[in-house]
Amino acid sequence: MSLRIVVCVKYVPDATGDRHFAEDLTVDRDDVDGLLSELDEYAVEQALQIKEAADDAEITVLTVGPEDANDALRKALSMGADKAVHVEDDDLHGTDALGTSLVLAKAIEKTGYDLVVCGMASTDGTMGVLPALLAERLNVPQVTQLSEVSVADGKVTGRRDGDTASEQLEAALPAVVSVTDQSGEARYPSFKGIMAAKKKPVESLDLDDLGIDADEVGLEGAWTKVEDAAERPARTAGTIVKDEGEGGKQLAEFLAGQKFI
């Protein structure tokens, strides 16, 4: 039987751009170009490797986001995912992590799955809670923050490198996995992959399709509220010296003045 893998990806504002908030204190998406979150590329890569090691597997890449988020799906498809699901609905604007996990969980259940693969965090919100939220909502094991992952005999195993220990984990499928940027470099899409991606199916779903009421999501339905967002004042210019043999001493003098020594 085919192994059904769903990879959750996010379309995020480019971190090298100048990111801003819009007037309603959501992320201003018009201001900066978007792209597939770099940390999700690792998730796509691990899904591809799991598929390559399996007899029979199929990868669906899933995103929740505005029309442009289609770009993130195309990137994942050009890397080698088989098909895509795009949840898009005007009422989703301003949805927070809890709401997003609800939408993703419903879409994953509708698609059907044995394994859900996520990145460790998005590069915009950087919360890193979505995989745990999904595991809780789907009521399946969470095998998260993995630097190594493999699937065999209906089980997923992996290594989680924490601050104080490195753990070897194991869970029966279905399960939710998240992988870190240490799991292995993501492949670049080949020209052939890019061409093939154009022909791969992208299913579009809205809130009605998922049986979710508009007031459960969006800015109004969010479980959290941003009340204020202020641009951090630029740092005042610091002292910069050129080392002409005394740089270390001068620096020590500065640190002593600041009471660090």
Next chain:
Amino acid sequence: MAEVLVYVDHVDGAVRKPTLELLTLARRIGDPVAVHLGPNAEEAAKVLAEHGAVKVLAADAPEFAEYLVAPKVDALQAAYDAVSPAAVLLPSSAEGKEIGARLAVRIGSGIITDAVDLESGDEGPVATQSVFAASYTTKSRVSKGTPVITVKPNSAAPEAAPAAGTVEQLAVTVADSSKGTKVVSRTPRESTGRPELTEAAIVVSGGRGVNGAENFPVIEALADSLGAAVGASRAAVDAGWYPHTNQVGQTGKSVSPQLYIAAGISGAIQHRAGMQTSKTIVAINKDAEAPIFDLVDYGVVGDLFDVVPALTDEVKTRKG
């Protein structure tokens, strides 16, 4: 006054500093009730009481160590049911965030992560966060349910505030569905004797300019002279010169020490995201045009292999 649950991060009963910071912040919004899961609650309770815990809810079960995260969520939920708190605070570690997230779903509440400050507000606690590589400061609150908030290390100075800290046993039933992810083995990380990166008051980081694993002892020597933790940029980690656990940056750890010293680090956005909220920033780099110099309080344009050892010697001399 309302009670506030504080999840205790500890190693076999030795309470880690971020928990003491949480207790300090919790006292701004209510009476802290600490939740200690695992062994040696009595030992931990002494420290927790000194820092304001009015009560310590304690539970120990083999499942906490045998399975990942979920049994601890069962326990925290039991504490939540027992107390009906005004808020639940956890440290912003990978585990703290995951436990908080799952609890939030169960109790129908919103979650805020990586708060750097917390204050009491008319409609519940207000959390300050630093976002978009620290280019923005936001204030947020949880608008549905009981606020679940995770707080970054170094967000507050722990203050002593003696309280009763009475230990009460918490009855916990670990659900079968919480035994899904088995911890097959656990290898403790070898201690370097240096402070934990995210908790350290001073961090010394090396980057591409360190030019090889064999040169990192230059960085370590400075760190040791200052009692600091050692960090590394992504370039240094990807090159295999230093372990990933020491990576400072967007895909590594985010640090906010009193003093951050960047040696041989250009200051790419990736790195800045992880250190920009440091109180005092110092950089040493050969390239006068390196973007890191835009952030510094003090910068030295020079070869780190000259400047860092000279600084180390000077620190040692001054410290006697």
